Amino acid sequence: MTTRTATETEPLSAPAAPRPVETTAPIAAPDAAAPDAAAIERQLQDLAGRRVAVALSGGVDSAVAAHALRSAGADVIALALRLHDVDPTLPRAPRACCAPDDLQDARRVAEALDVPFYVIDARNAFDVGVVEPFVSGYLAGRTPSPCVACNAQVKLGLLWQRARLLGAVALATGHYARTNSAGRLFRGVDLAKDQSYFLFATPSVVLRELVLPLGASTKADVRARALAAGLPVAHKLDSQEVCFVGGDGAKDFLRRRAGGLDGSGPIVDSAGAEVGRHDGFWQYTIGQRRGTNVASGRRLYVLGVDVSTRAVTVGEDRELSEWGLAACDVRWITAPTGPARAHVKIRSRDPGTAATIRSIEGAKVEVRFDLPVRAVAKGQAAVFYEGDEVLGGGFIIGALR
DSSP: OOEEEOOOOOOOSSOOOOOOOOOOOOBOOOSSOOOOHHHHHHHHHTTTTSEEEEEOOSSHHHHHHHHHHHHTTOEEEEEEEEOOOOOTTSOOOTTBSSOHHHHHHHHHHHHHHTOOEEEEEOHHHHIIIIIHHHHHHHHTTOOOOHHHHIIIIIIIIIHHHHHHHTTOSEEEOOOSEEEOTTOOEEEOSOTTTOOGGGGTTSOHHHHTTEEOTTTTOOHHHHHHHHHHHTOTTTTOOOOOBOTTSOTTHHHHHHHHHTTTOOOOEEEEETTSOEEEEESOGGGOOTTOOTTOOOOOSSOOEEEEEETTTTEEEEEOGGGGEEEEEEEEEEEESSOBSSSEEEEEESSTTOOOEEEEEEEEETTEEEEEEEEEEEOOOTTSEEEEEETTEEEEEEEEEEEEO
């Protein structure tokens, strides 16, 4: 084998009456429907004898994706990313993805499949494109979406570039989502594992050459295939944590990166009266209940963060309901010809709410929901769906009332 180093939210307190729906323009018709299991198998068979780069994370999903392509006769090469270093003086997060140890697991998978293995040093790109925006976002009172940035810029964007340099005609990953040759993006069949929300910002040129062998598979099926193939990571647990913050969590990570910045301030109610104190505004996000440090007989939730005064506003659950949002940096995969109807997800596990989307200026849109949604957090991704298809998405600027 060749080794090279190349470098959930609570429900609304009470239902609300639906908002009237306006007439809107249709979404541009997709070139093809979401591929089913048979169509994905044909995609793999069509790659027989052709070079395909597979992103190996060291987990079971990417290992099974690589095995599927190898079994279909593709000329597989494995690419792994070195994203960050581990500080040995800090506690380790037990189930974080993309840790340095995962590189060794990726190497073991490549050895088991007898495919060339390349390690790409992406530490600088990851720090600049993912970690720094994560820190600056929290310090600006937002709740960043680091996995969206990582997928678009590093895991898919950078890997696609390297794959092309190595002569690959396609890039494959273990994501639970589906694509077709027209560059359309769809939910994965296993809705409990679907990762399409995190992929909406993937450049269209990458989507057209992206192969997702697990898109029509369930997690249980993938685990069974890994065991049947004897893959060395068949029993490995799934990652669940933000990969770079360490075992002491995002709060302490942000405190270290903030360089001693005093983020303490008042906790106020929705009328502006001080009801408590906090020791760092960056540890709060809209909708959060734990850690509000307020002695009250009521359940209180974070309603907002004011960076200028370092005040955290808390209130009751009903005060979290919003009828709309504004989003920026909107990227369309399948663009509408005017105001559009879609289901909009504001968190990865959000089932989505029917809404009307209207462009307001440049790459900004306003979203008006048919029913109120809970806890619209600045910085999170708002992703637009028509059925299983991802139409596009953007990043939340704030709620609209």
